[in-house]
Amino acid sequence: MKRPSATWEAVYKADRRKHHHRCRACNRIIATGERALMARAARGTVAVHLDCADMQVVDGHTYRDSMEAWGLAGLKARGWRVPELDTHYAR
Ligand SMILES: [Zn+2]
Numbered sequence: 001m002k003r004p005s006a007t008w009e010a011v012y013k014a015d016r017r018k019h020h021h022r023c024r025a026c027n028r029i030i031a032t033g034e035r036a037l038m039a040r041a042a043r044g045t046v047a048v049h050l051d052c053a054d055m056q057v058v059d060g061h062t063y064r065d066s067m068e069a070w071g072l073a074g075l076k077a078r079g080w081r082v083p084e085l086d087t088h089y090a091r
Helices: 063-077 083-088
Strands: 007-011 035-041 044-049 056-058
Touching (some): 035 063, 044 063, 063 083
16 A cells, blocks of 8 residues: 655645634734645644745745644654665664
């Protein structure tokens, strides 16, 4: 079975959700109809606006990179093999 991707882009829908996500980059609530980058992290789904995804956290590191890392950590927590993380965090 192919590993799911760490992140995905979606037009944010709130209808089926109990609460809206807060953007990890600008900290505003993500509204219905806004484009978002989502990741299923180890402790639940996280999201940033698509417009915020390429904002830099530090030089050369964007929120998109953080989302990828959180998503990969989430996949690993759910039992997927994630060799990329083994490269970064040697055991
Ligand atoms: Zn944002």
